[in-house]
Amino acid sequence: MRDYSVFDIVGPIMIGPSSSHTAGAARLAKVAAIIAEGKIIKAEFLLHGSFGETYKGHGTDKALVAGILGMEPWDERLRDSFALAAEQGIEIIFTPADLGEVHPNTVKFILTKEDGSVSNITGSSVGGGNILIFDIDGQEVAFTGQYPTLLAQYRDLPGVISKVSSVLYEENINIANMRVYRSGKGKTAMMALEADSEITEAVTEKIRNIEEMERVQSINPVVEGVF
Amino acid sequence: MVASGEELVKICRENGIPIWEYAIREEALRSETSSEEVVEKMRRTLHVMMDSSTIAQEQEVKSISGLIGGDAYKIRSYADRGNTLTGSFINRAMARAMSASEVNAAMGRIVACPTAGSCGILPAVILSAGEELHKTEDELVNALFTAAGVGIIIARNATLAGAEGGCQAECGSAAAMASAAVVEMMGGTPEQALNAAAIVIKNVLGLVCDPVAGLVEVPCAKRNVAGTVSALTTADLVMSGVASKIPFDEVVEAMYRVGRQMPAELRETALGGVAITPTALRLKKEIYKD
Ligand code: SF4
Numbered sequence: 001m002r003d004y005s006v007f008d009i010v011g012p013i014m015i016g017p018s019s020s021h022t023a024g025a026a027r028l029a030k031v032a033a034i035i036a037e038g039k040i041i042k043a044e045f046l047l048h049g050s051f052g053e054t055y056k057g058h059g060t061d062k063a064l065v066a067g068i069l070g071m072e073p074w075d076e077r078l079r080d081s082f083a084l085a086a087e088q089g090i091e092i093i094f095t096p097a098d099l100g101e102v103h104p105n106t107v108k109f110i111l112t113k114e115d116g117s118v119s120n121i122t123g124s125s126v127g128g129g130n131i132l133i134f135d136i137d138g139q140e141v142a143f144t145g146q147y148p149t150l151l152a153q154y155r156d157l158p159g160v161i162s163k164v165s166s167v168l169y170e171e172n173i174n175i176a177n178m179r180v181y182r183s184g185k186g187k188t189a190m191m192a193l194e195a196d197s198e199i200t201e202a203v204t205e206k207i208r209n210i211e212e213m214e215r216v217q218s219i220n221p222v223v224e225g226v227f
Numbered sequence: 228m229v230a231s232g233e234e235l236v237k238i239c240r241e242n243g244i245p246i247w248e249y250a251i252r253e254e255a256l257r258s259e260t261s262s263e264e265v266v267e268k269m270r271r272t273l274h275v276m277m278d279s280s281t282i283a284q285e286q287e288v289k290s291i292s293g294l295i296g297g298d299a300y301k302i303r304s305y306a307d308r309g310n311t312l313t314g315s316f317i318n319r320a321m322a323r324a325m326s327a328s329e330v331n332a333a334m335g336r337i338v339a340c341p342t343a344g345s346c347g348i349l350p351a352v353i354l355s356a357g358e359e360l361h362k363t364e365d366e367l368v369n370a371l372f373t374a375a376g377v378g379i380i381i382a383r384n385a386t387l388a389g390a391e392g393g394c395q396a397e398c399g400s401a402a403a404m405a406s407a408a409v410v411e412m413m414g415g416t417p418e419q420a421l422n423a424a425a426i427v428i429k430n431v432l433g434l435v436c437d438p439v440a441g442l443v444e445v446p447c448a449k450r451n452v453a454g455t456v457s458a459l460t461t462a463d464l465v466m467s468g469v470a471s472k473i474p475f476d477e478v479v480e481a482m483y484r485v486g487r488q489m490p491a492e493l494r495e496t497a498l499g500g501v502a503i504t505p506t507a508l509r510l511k512k513e514i515y516k517d
Pocket of ligand 1: 435437442
């Protein structure tokens, strides 16, 4: 049986109309933008299933753009996100698509950045505003963004994981959950690590300085309801 | 948090505390923070409810699809004119419920309680009862904890999602939580609070989820109004001494079972109920015409 918080029941605070189609969509896009890193100049959204069918009526489109701009699901500017994106010169494209055997509320982000590089991120809005990111640039992952999360891409050599955990240990950050995804020995691997407390930029930088690291990002959930 | 209504009543009785106090304690324990912090977070939640349940009464708010809007303003004006049948208290509560629902459909800020679709019931019930009974803000915050405590028990033993259990699980649960909260606000015991929750759910057992065009607007907004009225009148029913013949836990179990027996067409897919009436299909076509 799940252990519910009172704020799962009386909450979340969010912009309507739908926790899965609006709040979850904003959250997915915000996390995708963090993962993509760098200034986004073009965002294409491939909308699967119910997302593809009802995105206009539920404001899923506005929520996705708001998330790309870094807004939280309770930000009242969410409904004006198109205008804000236009001001920043961000090109926006929505395409209903069939992404295969995935959750009905799934979106694939194709994000082009200033330097011309492109990130592909796919995730689902799984209900109640909760999300699951399950693909980053073709690499399978699985994390919810509910906890402070560290995402690291690194050369898969012995000792890397213990270097990361010793940095966190020094900083007194407890690891709640860690998953490693690898394509083969010695090749690039990906780590998604969820912690009990905030992973600050300073800590992220320390981990970035580990020799084998190629790309490191941290995603910290924001305290809800503080406007 | 305990797993059943029976255990909830027992633990509250043993400690001589109401449901809200138990819920605050448990939340502080599980989140490893202080009770004060938990209460402050709920106060922010209450403030969002105050806004969402007021905004659309003062000016006409239209949904993004154009399907609903302006009704909270109408109810409020009607209540203010003073010629209602059921009185200004109930009419103003209905206006509040409608307001939060309209704000939700217009992409305004609301509190999902337990869901976005049912976001009008708890604010309307708590704020209206609080106003009528001259309760302080702290007491309103406490009432939200009673509601959440009852909601957790429903979530653990059944479901709060229309897609799983129909509208009985969504608006039904919201109204049950709200009614229980008002009973405690009025000085009723935890047992009476759960009696109110049980009666409310029994009265909407089998209510299907059939949103027109798949949007949380029709019939959702008016179900928020109906849930609000049911929660308020049931609180009076219970405070008069009337009890539920079937205990809360058994009603929740029945609600879950009924939800499982519902065909998928009646669980948020917009393939049944009022969602496939000729008018609903025409509205859907108009909304998605391009
Ligand atoms: S009809 Fe369905 S979508 Fe509308 S409030 Fe009820 S459960 Fe929610």
